[in-house]
Amino acid sequence: MPHAFAPTSPFDAEQALRLGRETVHIEAEALQHMAARLGDSFVQAVQRILATPGRVVVMGMGKSGHVGRKIAATLASTGTPSFFVHPAEASHGDLGMVTGVDLLLALSNSGESSEITVLLPMLKRQGVPLIAMTGGLQSTLARYADLVLDCSVQREACPLNLAPTTSTTTQLAMGDALAVALLDARGFRPEDFARSHPGGALGRKLLTHVRDVMRTGDQVPRVPPQADFSTLMREMSAKGVGAAAVVDEAGRPVGIFTDGDLRRRIEAGADLRGMRAQDLMHAQPRTIAADALAADAAQAMERHAITSVLVTDAQGLLVGVVHIGDLMRAKVI
Structure with missing residues (x-):
């Protein structure tokens, strides 16, 4: 019909x-x-x-x-x-x-x-x-x-x-x-709007903090400055962040070594087997506070073309790391 x-x-x-x-x-x-x-x-x-x-x-x-x-x-x-x-x-x-x-x-x-x-x-x-x-x-x-x-x-x-x-x-x-x-x-304010929309994209960006998504404890790849290349690579592989923090005796990050650094060193023909973490690291790594917004961590990664940021406390001690994958799983990006 x-x-x-x-x-x-x-x-x-x-x-x-x-x-x-x-x-x-x-x-x-x-x-x-x-x-x-x-x-x-x-x-x-x-x-x-x-x-x-x-x-x-x-x-x-x-x-x-x-x-x-x-x-x-x-x-x-x-x-x-x-x-x-x-x-x-x-x-x-x-x-x-x-x-x-x-x-x-x-x-x-x-x-x-x-x-x-x-x-x-x-x-x-x-x-x-x-x-x-x-x-x-x-x-x-x-x-x-x-x-x-x-x-x-x-x-x-x-x-x-x-x-x-x-x-x-x-x-x-x-x-x-x-x-x-x-x-x-x-x-x-935008923060007030976010509290009414916790499930939305804006809510996630304005309500999710670094502490909510960062990796802590044994999940954080870290080595002392004197660690040899083999130890450095095992730590990076075990933690799956694509980087390892180099920390001093007090626990403060003094450098970082990433997968990108490794690739560039190999492409340059460097012999890495006898080198130590302090010889390979980038000094003064990018850090962020745990109470910062996760969206700020995402912006820092985009701005500096990096995939992870170290998290430090008020005393500058390493307390965590946040990876771009963590931000994606939390739907911050």
Whole structure:
């Protein structure tokens, strides 16, 4: 059985491209108009949210609900505690999630979504502050609201002027505008964002420290300056880092010898069998502190074209080594 909405004529590529471009132009124009309208009500909305001791509760029905979920998630991840409550479920018990110390952000293009308007008298009696995000500036939702954010549009991008397209785009942009203004007012930093995204790439870069990924104890290849070439090579092979630290009697690294150094010595025709670690090493090796970010270790490796960095403590003693493979396994790079 054919699909109920199967094409009745051959696909018109030019028509599809024209409609695609027209949609983008219509929505971009609507956003420009909305940006020009932003004023005192937007500033007051940011101030009210900043002063809210509880959470921002976001509600929306249908497509506005989908946008509302995204707005709630964006607010929560940028320093403004927030969650979404479905208005239909709110009428059947979930309204108990909303308390007098919270603030309600309600989305409705028309401002007459019955699932939301039926809740308004109850929320008003509870003393819950209400910010409306709507295109219906004379609607029921707007009349109940303490503040109205104007998301009105001249037309939907849908050729039938029916499917929520331009209106949901403006709602989404208004939500992003609130989130950005709020995170700036709160002094929200990349480190704060990372704490909300520990599983993401940014979280790993800003939360993972060298101590979390470095090799310690017997895993660290080290030899004294007087070690012969054979001992040096056995230590490098056993630890699998591609390098060995040369440390003095106190345990401070005075040099390093790497696979690259070995290759260059052999290519130069040097006889290494009678040489000692102190004759082969690079003095003043690159080091990093254990409490430095692992991303800093990655940058040091890239900057100096090396694959491992020695880790030292406040006294300059060797406490570990971090290899590029360790950073890759931790997904820092």
